[in-house]
Amino acid sequence: EMILAGRRINDEMGSHVARRVIKLMTQRRIQAADARVLVLGLAFKENCPDLRNTRVVDVIAEFRSYNAEVHVHDPWVDAAEARHEYGLELVAEPQPGSYDAVILAVSHREFLQWGVERIRGFGKLIVDATKLYAAAAAIAVAVALYAFFQFTTIGTAIRACADNYTGALVVGLDVKHLYALTFGLGAACVGAAGVMLVLIVDVTPSLGPA
Numbered sequence: 001e002m003i004l005a006g007r008r009i010n011d012e013m014g015s016h017v018a019r020r021v022i023k024l025m026t027q028r029r030i031q032a033a034d035a036r037v038l039v040l041g042l043a044f045k046e047n048c049p050d051l052r053n054t055r056v057v058d059v060i061a062e063f064r065s066y067n068a069e070v071h072v073h074d075p076w077v078d079a080a081e082a083r084h085e086y087g088l089e090l091v092a093e094p095q096p097g098s099y100d101a102v103i104l105a106v107s108h109r110e111f112l113q114w115g116v117e118r119i120r121g122f123g124k125l126i127v128d129a130t131k132l133y134a135a136a137a138a139i140a141v142a143v144a145l146y147a148f149f150q151f152t153t154i155g156t157a158i159r160a161c162a163d164n165y166t167g168a169l170v171v172g173l174d175v176k177h178l179y180a181l182t183f184g185l186g187a188a189c190v191g192a193a194g195v196m197l198v199l200i201v202d203v204t205p206s207l208g209p210a
Helices: 002-027 056-064 079-086 109-120 129-151 153-163 165-170 175-200
Strands: 036-040 069-073 099-104 123-128
Touching: 002 056, 002 099, 002 123, 036 056, 056 069, 099 109, 109 123, 129 153, 129 175, 153 165, 153 175, 165 175
Parallel strands: 036 069, 036 099, 099 123
Antiparallel strands: none
């Protein structure tokens, strides 16, 4: 059930990000209906041409449900593959000053080399969706953990062990296995935090003190 819940959250991430951007547009008095939106990046992750499992298509679909005109630019993705897989026509060269909103969906090195000023030149509102993905993922993990500890049998047993170790032993809980499970859950949270960090920070083998 937890795995299925995680999959549902992942599947809804693109739509969630699009709705957040639409809310920002509304606050700036930019109407999503009939807006011109530029999406920078279509690939599954930065600096690769892989389109499998990309959630950017969900962002595009959500905007199109508002009748927005969406242009997609990705220097890494093969235009023919994008057309075949998702029916998308990539824009080779986005025109400056032509868009109501610009969404940085994938942090390709080309986009980073452009710099903030060039990206701002494309439209009125600039949104770094990679940070929205990280924020949404963090909220989703927090909600999942709360639900796990509050509403599942194992979560309740772990809380019982934390509250009263001796009492947990007396009522027959397998404390050692529960402690091991808690350690594994903590390690998984650290791994998830690392994934979210990659969405915000450029991680390289040389990252950190020399």
